[in-house]
Amino acid sequence: xxxxxxxxxxxxxxxxxxxxxxxxxxxxxxxxxxxxxxxxxxxxxxxxxxxxxxxxxxxxxxxxxxxxxxxxxxxxxxxxxxxxxxxxxxxxxxxxxxxxxxxxxxxxxxxxxxxxxxxxxxxxxxxxxxxx
Amino acid sequence: xxxxxxxxxxxxxxxxxxxxxxxxxxxxxxxxxxxxxxxxxxxxxxxxxxxxxxxxxxxxxxxxxxxxxxxxxxxxxxxxxxxxxxxxxxxxxxxxxxxxxxxxxxxxxxxxxxxxxxxxxxxxxxx
Numbered sequence: 001x002x003x004x005x006x007x008x009x010x011x012x013x014x015x016x017x018x019x020x021x022x023x024x025x026x027x028x029x030x031x032x033x034x035x036x037x038x039x040x041x042x043x044x045x046x047x048x049x050x051x052x053x054x055x056x057x058x059x060x061x062x063x064x065x066x067x068x069x070x071x072x073x074x075x076x077x078x079x080x081x082x083x084x085x086x087x088x089x090x091x092x093x094x095x096x097x098x099x100x101x102x103x104x105x106x107x108x109x110x111x112x113x114x115x116x117x118x119x120x121x122x123x124x125x126x127x128x129x130x131x132x
Numbered sequence: 133x134x135x136x137x138x139x140x141x142x143x144x145x146x147x148x149x150x151x152x153x154x155x156x157x158x159x160x161x162x163x164x165x166x167x168x169x170x171x172x173x174x175x176x177x178x179x180x181x182x183x184x185x186x187x188x189x190x191x192x193x194x195x196x197x198x199x200x201x202x203x204x205x206x207x208x209x210x211x212x213x214x215x216x217x218x219x220x221x222x223x224x225x226x227x228x229x230x231x232x233x234x235x236x237x238x239x240x241x242x243x244x245x246x247x248x249x250x251x252x253x254x255x256x257x258x259x
Contacts, residue, residue, distance in 0.1 A: 036220060039213045045206075046248045052193060053252040056186045063186075086171050089164045096161060124175050128182035 024103075027110045031088040034081040041078040076125065083120040087113035156215060163212035170205040177202065190256055199257040206249040214242035 019025065044066075051062035065071050091109045094100050100109055136143075177198060181189055192198055217238045225231045 032220065035213070035216045039217055042209065042213060042245050046245050046252070049193070049249055049252040049256075052186070052189055053255040059186050082171060086168055089168060093161065093164060120175070124178065127179040131179050132183040 023110050024106050027088060027091075027113070031085060031092075034085040034088070037081045038078065038085055041081065044074070044078065076121070079124055080117065080121045083124075084113075084117040087117045087120075156218075160212065160215045163208050163215065166204075166208045167212055170201070170208055173201055174205055193253060193256045194259075196257070199253050203250055203253055206246050206253075210242045210246035210249075214239055217242070 048062060048066065051059045066075060091100075091106075091113055094109065100106055177192070180192060184192060193202065218235060221231065221234045221238060225234055
């Protein structure tokens with residue numbers, strides 16, 4: 001066809017270093033990071049259920065790891081990631097209906113989802129400690 | 133003639149859309165919607181498990197409603213995470229070997245997690 005490189009003069013979309021960091025950008029990145037973290041956290045959920053199915057001895061071993069200070073920190077992080085990703089998901093479902101694209105509305109949703117994610121995490125662990 | 137945005141290179145290759153994007157888009161949203169409801173269920177189950185020892189935990193998971201809902205949660209979560217990780221791989225990995233290899237590994241990993249959970253819950257529920 002033509003002798004010019006077809007990619008040479010095509011516009012490049014602005015990339016990370018062009019933009020000033022902002023709240024909705026951070027939430028977008030966090031949505032992906034929490035999603036990826038939850039992907040690997042599913043190993044823990046499967047491991048715990050397999051241990052429960054395997055018998056009391058192996059369950060005691062796995063349960064001991066989960067209840068150690070390191071295990072609890074990981075589980076606390078996983079629970080926050082779950083609620084953060086769930087709240088972020090709700091924001092995306094709202095956007096899918098064509099609503100809340102204006103910056104004030106988007107930032108309002110971002111702040112609300114952060115508050116709710118923290119609240120859900122705290123409620124889950126408080127309820128867990130009360131129940132145990 | 134209307135201006136085409138297809139590059140000469142991709143026109144020469146002759147490959148267009150695989151026509152799977154819409155299915156991926158809808159499945160990601162549908163599983164997201166289900167995952168929100170099931171996350172609340174999961175939170176309730178986790179709180180109920182908190183104070184239980186081995187035997188009591190098995191009794192709870194063996195309850196048919198809990199076992200069924202937990203299996204549904206695993207199905208929805210594993211499907212959703214397969215779709216999500218697929219997008220991450222498609223965004224960042226471009227090697228001709230590495231990209232399809234990771235896409236396959238992603239599907240295999242998500243399926244493996246689901247199968248392990250199903251077998252574990254099944255063993256608890258049917259014994």
